[in-house]
Amino acid sequence: MPETDALHPTQLGTYFALMEAVSLLQHAVEQQLRAEGDLSYVQFQLLARLADARQLTMTELADGVVYSRSGLTYQASLLERAGLVTRGPSPDDERATLVTITDGGLALVGRVLPGHIEVVRRLLFNPLTEEDLHDLGDIMTRVRNHMRAEPPRSAAPRKSRK
Amino acid sequence: MPETDALHPTQLGTYFALMEAVSLLQHAVEQQLRAEGDLSYVQFQLLARLADARQLTMTELADGVVYSRSGLTYQASLLERAGLVTRGPSPDDERATLVTITDGGLALVGRVLPGHIEVVRRLLFNPLTEEDLHDLGDIMTRVRNHMRAEPPRSAAPRKSRK
DNA sequence: AGTTATTGCTTCGAATTCGAAGCGATGTGA
DNA sequence: TCACATCGCTTCGAATTCGAAGCAATAACT
Numbered sequence: 538m539p540e541t542d543a544l545h546p547t548q549l550g551t552y553f554a555l556m557e558a559v560s561l562l563q564h565a566v567e568q569q570l571r572a573e574g575d576l577s578y579v580q581f582q583l584l585a586r587l588a589d590a591r592q593l594t595m596t597e598l599a600d601g602v603v604y605s606r607s608g609l610t611y612q613a614s615l616l617e618r619a620g621l622v623t624r625g626p627s628p629d630d631e632r633a634t635l636v637t638i639t640d641g642g643l644a645l646v647g648r649v650l651p652g653h654i655e656v657v658r659r660l661l662f663n664p665l666t667e668e669d670l671h672d673l674g675d676i677m678t679r680v681r682n683h684m685r686a687e688p689p690r691s692a693a694p695r696k697s698r699k
Numbered sequence: 700m701p702e703t704d705a706l707h708p709t710q711l712g713t714y715f716a717l718m719e720a721v722s723l724l725q726h727a728v729e730q731q732l733r734a735e736g737d738l739s740y741v742q743f744q745l746l747a748r749l750a751d752a753r754q755l756t757m758t759e760l761a762d763g764v765v766y767s768r769s770g771l772t773y774q775a776s777l778l779e780r781a782g783l784v785t786r787g788p789s790p791d792d793e794r795a796t797l798v799t800i801t802d803g804g805l806a807l808v809g810r811v812l813p814g815h816i817e818v819v820r821r822l823l824f825n826p827l828t829e830e831d832l833h834d835l836g837d838i839m840t841r842v843r844n845h846m847r848a849e850p851p852r853s854a855a856p857r858k859s860r861k
Numbered sequence: 862a863g864t865t866a867t868t869g870c871t872t873c874g875a876a877t878t879c880g881a882a883g884c885g886a887t888g889t890g891a
Numbered sequence: 892t893c894a895c896a897t898c899g900c901t902t903c904g905a906a907t908t909c910g911a912a913g914c915a916a917t918a919a920c921t
Contacts, residue, residue: 551836552819558843559721560765565846577907595870603722605909610871612907632869632916657714664845665838672834674713676827681720683826684727739877757900767879772901774877794886794899867918877908887898 562660569656574649579604579612581649584621587638588646594633621645724822731818736811741766741774743811746783749800750808756795783807 563578570576576584582602587593593601599609613636616622621642627633638646662670725740732738738746744764749755755763761771775798778784783804789795800808824832 547832547836548820548824549816551832551839552823554836554839554843555721555823556725557765558839558846559717561843561846563718564765579907596868603719603726606870607872607910608908630869630917634870654711658710660846660849661714661717661842662710664841669834669838670709670713672831673838674709674716676831676835677713677716677720679826680823681716681723684720684723684822687822741877758898768900769880769902770878776901789899792887792899796900863921865918865920868916870914870916872913873911875909878906880905881903883902884900885898886900887896889894889896891893891895 562657565660566653566656569652570649573652574645576645576649579608580616581646581653583609583612583616584638584642584646585650587622587636588643592635592637594627594635596633598636616642720823724819727822728815728818731814732811735814736807738807738811741770742778743808743815745771745774745778746800746804746808747812749784749798750805754797754799756789756797758795760798778804 567578570578570581574581579602583598586598586601590597595606595609595613598604598613599606604612613622613624617624621639623637623639624634625637627635665673729740732740732743736743741764745760748760748763752759757768757771757775760766760775761768766774775784775786779786783801785799785801786796787799789797827835
């Protein structure tokens with residue numbers, strides 16, 4: 538880094554280590570998912586979330602995995618074609634599309650998850666103590682909640698007046 | 700998660716919180732970089748690394764940001780066309796391409812970095828105590844080093860014998 | 862009710878991504 | 892020195908990504 542940064546060196550180092558480690562982890566996990574289940578990381582995330590909730594709207598799904606809506610439409614059509622999920626209109630709201638995981642989808646998650654977990658354990662948790670694990674979990678949970686709460690930077694003051 | 704996981708719930712929660720938080724952070728940072736410098740996150744990472752090292756080979760750059768080589772060729776050509784970097788052959792090794800940051804590139808990094816840091820500070824460091832910061836930095840550094848050391852899963856035993 | 866926003870999703874086009882294949886340059890073993 | 896593997900990078904094609912624009916359903920305001 539050049540002389541421009543006004544961030545404490547420790548913070549900068551922490552930030553870079555965080556981003557780099559996650560990149561590496563994601564990369565490794567991607568290989569495993571492709572090899573064992575022919576799934577991309579996004580697809581796995583979607584299926585995992587659905588395995589938990591059974592049924593979600595497109596928006597809920599997209600928000601959950603931090604993904605664009607148009608991108609989700611594409612992925613959902615792929616998953617549907619593969620018979621892993623089903624799409625249908627919501628009875629409550631004609632606009633909403635409900636995505637439901639199929640038995641095949643559940644089976645695939647079940648088949649892929651152990652290997653996935655194995656990779657995460659080996660790369661992420663292996664070098665950590667029990668205390669590290671708790672610290673990390675606590676910190677990242679707090680950070681995530683903070684980010685979810687934070688207004689998206691341009692919290693468009695909602696055209697007031699009038 | 701269905702009944703398939705054999706991972707301690709705390710580990711699973713930690714893993715998900717980590718990935719989700721980083722996704723959110725990356726997303727926010729991407730907006731800022733696009734708005735203030737018309738840069739993608741990858742491009743910023745490349746320039747930041749070059750601002751530090753001044754000159755790197757393609758492979759060093761790609762490894763540094765966890766990126767495919769072909770992807771880097773593409774990005775490097777974009778950056779070169781924008782006048783932010785220069786590419787030339789290495790005197791040591793005719794195969795290697797040396798990428799050098801230009802004054803314009805350095806200037807752009809300098810112009811964008813403060814805002815970048817501001818976003819990181821607001822989203823990542825704001826909810827953390829001084830102790831959290833150290834814990835996180837320590838943990839992620841250790842994890843990153845562990846991952847960098849670890850054989851890439853299929854450490855092709857190098858066709859031995861003979 | 863009758864506009865007028867807003868919401869939820871999809872379609873579209875452009876940009877970005879990766880892996881496989883290909884190219885010269887470099888190293889290695891005989 | 893002569894093959895032969897390896898390395899560093901680029902080219903190629905296919906897949907994935909996003910945002911903007913569009914469409915239909917719902918909500919909000921009067």
